[in-house]
Amino acid sequence: MSTSDPSPKASKGTERLLELYAAISLDGFLARPDGSVDWLEDPAFALNRADGSPEDYGYAAFYARVGSTLMGGETYRVVQGFGGDFPYIGKDNVVFTRQADPPDDPHVRFVQEDPAAWVRRAKSSPGQGSIWLVGGGQINGILLRAGLIDRMDVFVFPILLGQGIPLFGKAPIPETLLAGAQATAYPNGVVHWRHERTPPHHA
Amino acid sequence: MSTSDPSPKASKGTERLLELYAAISLDGFLARPDGSVDWLEDPAFALNRADGSPEDYGYAAFYARVGSTLMGGETYRVVQGFGGDFPYIGKDNVVFTRQADPPDDPHVRFVQEDPAAWVRRAKSSPGQGSIWLVGGGQINGILLRAGLIDRMDVFVFPILLGQGIPLFGKAPIPETLLAGAQATAYPNGVVHWRHERTPPHHA
Numbered sequence: 001m002s003t004s005d006p007s008p009k010a011s012k013g014t015e016r017l018l019e020l021y022a023a024i025s026l027d028g029f030l031a032r033p034d035g036s037v038d039w040l041e042d043p044a045f046a047l048n049r050a051d052g053s054p055e056d057y058g059y060a061a062f063y064a065r066v067g068s069t070l071m072g073g074e075t076y077r078v079v080q081g082f083g084g085d086f087p088y089i090g091k092d093n094v095v096f097t098r099q100a101d102p103p104d105d106p107h108v109r110f111v112q113e114d115p116a117a118w119v120r121r122a123k124s125s126p127g128q129g130s131i132w133l134v135g136g137g138q139i140n141g142i143l144l145r146a147g148l149i150d151r152m153d154v155f156v157f158p159i160l161l162g163q164g165i166p167l168f169g170k171a172p173i174p175e176t177l178l179a180g181a182q183a184t185a186y187p188n189g190v191v192h193w194r195h196e197r198t199p200p201h202h203a
Numbered sequence: 204m205s206t207s208d209p210s211p212k213a214s215k216g217t218e219r220l221l222e223l224y225a226a227i228s229l230d231g232f233l234a235r236p237d238g239s240v241d242w243l244e245d246p247a248f249a250l251n252r253a254d255g256s257p258e259d260y261g262y263a264a265f266y267a268r269v270g271s272t273l274m275g276g277e278t279y280r281v282v283q284g285f286g287g288d289f290p291y292i293g294k295d296n297v298v299f300t301r302q303a304d305p306p307d308d309p310h311v312r313f314v315q316e317d318p319a320a321w322v323r324r325a326k327s328s329p330g331q332g333s334i335w336l337v338g339g340g341q342i343n344g345i346l347l348r349a350g351l352i353d354r355m356d357v358f359v360f361p362i363l364l365g366q367g368i369p370l371f372g373k374a375p376i377p378e379t380l381l382a383g384a385q386a387t388a389y390p391n392g393v394v395h396w397r398h399e400r401t402p403p404h405h406a
Contacts, residue, residue, distance in 0.1 A: 026357065026381065026396065027370060028231030044382040144363075154229065156359065158384035158396060160347075162376040167230060173365040178229065179247040181361035183394045185386035191394050193229065193361060 014126040018119055018148050020133045020140060021062055022167065023155040029164030030137055035078035039159055047188040057155055057192060066091055067129025068122065070115065072139040073097035076108070092128070094118070096139060115139050116146035123148075137169030144168050144176070151196045152178070158189040217329040221322055221351050223336045223343060224265055225370065226358040232367030233340055238281035242362055250391040260358055260395060269294055270332025271325065273318065275342040276300035279311070295331070297321070299342060318342050319349035326351075340372030347371050347379070354399045355381070361392040 023040055024030055031037045047055040069088045071079070076095045079087060086093070086107040093108045096118075102110035111118060122131055133143060143149055154167070181195040226243055227233055234240045250258040272291045274282070279298045282290060289296070289310040296311045299321075305313035314321060325334060336346060346352055357370070384398040 026231070026359075028229070032378075039378070039380075042380060044380055156229075156394075158381035158386070158398065160371070160376060160379040160381065162371070162378055168363070168365070173363060175235075175242070175365055176363040177242075177245060177247055178361035178363065178392065181392035183361070183388035183392050185388045185394065189381065189384035189386050189396065189398075191359075191386045191388065191396075193392065193394075195361065195392075 015123040016067070016126060016128060017130045017150040018123065018133055018143065019062075019066075019130050019151045019153065020135075020143075020149050021059075021153045022133075022135055022140070023157060024167050025157055025159050025161040025164070027160050027162065028166055029161045030135060030140075030167050031078070031165045032161060033164055035074065035081075035136070035165065037078075039161070040157065042159070045157060045188050045190060047186060047190070055186065055188075057186075057190070058153070062132075062153065065130050066132040068092040068094060068131045069134050070094050070096070070119070070131060070139065071134040072115075072136055073099060073102075074138070075134060075136040078136075091132075115142050116148060119143060119146070119148050137165045137167060138171070139169075140167060141169035141171050141173055144173055149197070152181075152194065154193045154195075156191045156193065218326040219270070219329060219331060220333045220353040221326065221336055221346065222265075222269075222333050222354045222356065223338075223346075223352050224262075224356045225336075225338055225343070226360060227370050228360055228362045228364040228367070230363050230365065231369055232364045233338060233343075233370050234281070234368045235364060236367055238277065238284075238339070238368065240281075242364070243360065245362070248360060248391050248393060250389060250393070258389065258391075260389075260393070261356070265335075265356065268333050269335040271295040271297060271334045272337050273297050273299070273322070273334060273342065274337040275318075275339055276302060276305075277341070278337060278339040281339075291337075294335075318345050319351060322346060322349070322351050340368045340370060341374070342372075343370060344372035344374050344376055347376055352400070355384075355397065357396045357398075359394045359396065 022030060049055050069091050073095060089107050095108050095110050096115050097110050178195040181193050184192045252258050272294050276298060292310050298311050298313050299318050300313050381398040384396050387395045
């Protein structure tokens, strides 16, 4: 385990962005109560681009600018449950955990620090790409309450889960008007919302 | 108080439609915990059409085809709290309530019957326009669970309320894939989802 190590070279205007890039149901859930997200792969949502390739909702372009991924311990366990290799090999992958003895994973740094403190320091270490807030709800809520999310790309799928893990977890969040948010609808009923904080945040 | 009285002249294919036409926040809430919905009027969401008139999200066309409105007792109290006249004068306005002694309101019929039973009977009384399921969450959930909602027009506003009244209330609803849902994005970030049940429901 390491503690976080982006060095604190604060530089206004060149901070790394903290980006939430996530998919939710129409009733606002990231996942079913057990963390499962296979509903995202339902054939009803299959969509190809004009060239016949599967629609990726801008993921490839987004992923290319990501330097670090952040997730909570519960999301890490869900990701591990997918089987196969860790999905973000080659990025700086940070998992926040309260486990004293986290598993051995060569692709991940386990961090016990407060996520908001870690992000504040990481933002001032420019030139390392965006920080992708992978989730889940609990860490999303912590970083929303801390005012640290710079950009949200939220994809809403036309399904009602009825219950599950809310986008920002179960702890209260303040009412937040996403003024200036832009929405784009796909032919399969999926909608992409983008909201960028203005004025830009300089911690 | 009257009990319901649409006469049961069942006629397959000409049933009245039960339409949910509602606005929610991006995190899935119809209203704040106290029922307030003034966030819908936030200037950040103001939008005019090409001719300069305020965007009405298709409300005038929708309202013209409505014959009856349905709401629960809590929503009725919120609507009364707006002050002014009852907003749907001229429609057949039905309020489901468990109050033994409802208020005297010339514009409303108070009904103590189960909403699903009422709707099943009303649907088979054709020629009286659509039935607008005004809400709130509790009655929406009852009628979703009963499989009686024919069309959903859900407008999602880019705001996080953090807490409030879920679109289908707090009681569990089954996972519901809205296959074939179509989404339309407005320039102010509001999105209109329409889902029509297929094959058409004939009770």
